[in-house]
Amino acid sequence: MQSEADFLASYDPRAFPAVAVTVDVVALTIRDGRLCVLLVERGAQPFAGRLALPGGFVRDESPDAAALRELGEETALARVHLEQLKTYGDPGRDPRMRVFSVAYLAFAPSLPDPRAGSDAAAASWIPVEQATDLAFDHDTILADGLDRARAKLEYTPLATAFTGPEFTIAELRAVYAAVWGEDLHAGNFHRKVLSVPGFVESTGETTARGGERGGPRAKLYRAGDARLLHPALLRPAREEGIR
Numbered sequence: 001m002q003s004e005a006d007f008l009a010s011y012d013p014r015a016f017p018a019v020a021v022t023v024d025v026v027a028l029t030i031r032d033g034r035l036c037v038l039l040v041e042r043g044a045q046p047f048a049g050r051l052a053l054p055g056g057f058v059r060d061e062s063p064d065a066a067a068l069r070e071l072g073e074e075t076a077l078a079r080v081h082l083e084q085l086k087t088y089g090d091p092g093r094d095p096r097m098r099v100f101s102v103a104y105l106a107f108a109p110s111l112p113d114p115r116a117g118s119d120a121a122a123a124s125w126i127p128v129e130q131a132t133d134l135a136f137d138h139d140t141i142l143a144d145g146l147d148r149a150r151a152k153l154e155y156t157p158l159a160t161a162f163t164g165p166e167f168t169i170a171e172l173r174a175v176y177a178a179v180w181g182e183d184l185h186a187g188n189f190h191r192k193v194l195s196v197p198g199f200v201e202s203t204g205e206t207t208a209r210g211g212e213r214g215g216p217r218a219k220l221y222r223a224g225d226a227r228l229l230h231p232a233l234l235r236p237a238r239e240e241g242i243r
Contacts, residue, residue, distance in 0.1 A: 019098045023067045024055035024138065026085065026145030027106040028179075029125065030162055035178045036125040037142060038071075038114055039134070046095050047135035053142065054123070055101065063102040071106055081107040081161040085145055093137045103141045105148060107161040129181075153179055154232045157199055160223035166203055168218040169193055180235050192233055198226030 027038035039051045054073075058066040067082065082104055089100040114123035131142060152158045153176060160167070162175040173189045193199055201224045206217035 017098060019100060021058045021063065022055055022094075022099055022101045023058060023063050023070055024053045024088075024101050024103045024136075024141055025067050025071050025106055026053060026103065026142055027071060027108075028128075028145070028149060028162075029108050030175060030178045031125055033174060033178060034127045035181075037128050037131050037145075039124060039126045039131060040114075041122040042135055050133075050135040051126070051131070052135035053103075053138045058102075064104075067102070067104040067106075081105075081158070085141070085148060088137060088141060090137065101136075101141075103145070105145050107149070107158065109162050109164055150180055150235070154234055155229055157223055157226055157229060160200070166205070166220045166222050168207065168209070168220060169200075170218060172200070172221070176233070182236055184236065192231075196226065196229050196231065196233070198224040199229055200224050 025038070029036055029038075038054055040054050042048055042050050042052050054070055056066070056070050061069070064082075064084070071080075071082075085103040085105050087100060087102050089098075091098065093099065093101070114125065128142070128146060132139065134142065149158070159172055159175045159179070162179070163171055169190050170186070172193065173184055173186065176189070177184050200221040203220040203222055205220045207220055208217050
């Protein structure tokens with residue numbers, strides 16, 4: 001049998017079609033009460049002048065490292081949640097060559113104004129409902145990312161990744177309302193959050209922010225140790241459908 005060393009010495013990768021690997025990042029944050037996604041204006045072909053998700057080719061690094069690097073080129077990262085979303089590899093998704101893209105989701109409570117990277121003419125936070133007609137297959141990637149984020153808010157404590165280290169229940173409700181795109185009943189939401197073991201824990205402190213002038217101070221909470229929410233916080237539309 002041929003040894004591995006001899007096999008590798010004679011192996012010709014040109015016998016197979018060339019492919020490349022990229023990363024694309026669906027970076028979400030909440031600005032002025034609206035769920036926004038980071039988009040860049042492409043400064044070069046293909047799709048020059050079109051809006052796209054931030055991303056680029058994987059270099060001598062892992063896809064995870066590439067995603068962090070690409071996102072870091074667009075905005076300074078402090079506290080951020082990053083997770084792999086899905087791999088996209090339909091033929092023709094990139095007109096240059098066969099390209100597989102590993103997509104990621106990034107969440108942060110308050111990311112700063114972005115700056116354009118090396119292959120982008122501009123970068124900005126765009127409300128998700130206005131993020132349409134994107135380059136490549138980024139409309140599909142964004143839609144999948146939003147579906148993932150909205151679903152994860154039901155079953156995981158992901159919403160706390162959109163808040164500061166300490167938050168009020170009203171501030172947490174604002175995250176759910178922005179991501180789900182639905183108004184939520186304050187009393188019902190408050191009761192449900194506090195009924196989920198390990199979701200949030202009291203800091204023992206209060207704050208005047210967000211309250212009525214002269215009214216009672218709001219209690220401050222921090223993220224608990226739960227990794228899954230049970231019972232889940234279902235979206236109002238899904239909750240009605242289950243009944």
